Amino acid sequence: MAPDDMTLTNQLCFSVYHASRLFTKFYKQALEPFQLTYPQYLVLLSLWEEDRQPLHKLGERLDFGSNTLTPLLKRMETNGWLTRRLPATDHRQLIVSLTEQARDAKPEIFAAIHQCVAQQNVDVSKYNDTLAMNHELIATLQRMLK
């Protein structure tokens, strides 16, 4: 994973880390009007795909533990994005559901993001290549961590 040249700019780890923080900064701008942070937006993305997920399933998709999700979801509940309730069948689980506000805001939020992106005329095929390479990288890292 690390090349012989151990300079900062030649470290894949640093370039990924740097890009990730720039993405966070970018989304911060786009999401500011909605009082959403970037990790909170990821939770919405997952719930827009599938509503009413138990916390541990949400955590599985996002690779978050309850130590990260519990306080984050409480903040989102406070801000009216979702509800947290125990199902009658199993009191260990916590079902997370979108509110009306969250369902309604979806097109607005996507529009806000697209508008921020629009000026850059992104190359779609390059986007997909980069995405594919990142998926390979993730797979490699997951193998290494087993």
Added chain:
Amino acid sequence: MAPDDMTLTNQLCFSVYHASRLFTKFYKQALEPFQLTYPQYLVLLSLWEEDRQPLHKLGERLDFGSNTLTPLLKRMETNGWLTRRLPATDHRQLIVSLTEQARDAKPEIFAAIHQCVAQQNVDVSKYNDTLAMNHELIATLQRMLK
């Protein structure tokens, strides 16, 4: 930057974010014996390239502000990795220098990382392709944030 398919797995931002957190987890394992965190290791990488940098230059390379670096560097000083001192010429600056311990540990630390990587026989040309793509991505993001 965002494709029409707004699912989690098709979001470049999430794949970068996920990869970055996996890298952090990987380096946590490799760096544990040295009492170093991953951002602290990045500081060492920069100082191994060029010793005796003022805080703001270190921050420029790593894209960190003093709000992040000040406490991080204090922890590293406590653990014996570096010294922080005001130069006689300009008392606004803070010069960060490696300790003997940090210079000596360099080969050991690289060996530890390489050992963790070795089992995976990484494809060097793919490493470089991914690195190049990430650099392009970083450039795009920096343009978008200007």
Added chain:
DNA sequence: TCCAATTCAATTGCGTACGATTTAATTTAC
């Protein structure tokens, strides 16, 4: 049935990240 193992969410503690502000030192303009 009943208790041991398992499954979950919550809690704790620490170290980032980062916007915003403050404080101190130096430089510049006049």
Added chain:
DNA sequence: GTAAATTAAATCGTACGCAATTGAATTGGA
């Protein structure tokens, strides 16, 4: 030479991330 502008580190407050532990609920085997 001095006040204003600039530069730089530190401080403050909030929100992650995550290892480790706790505690409650459920399941499963004797």
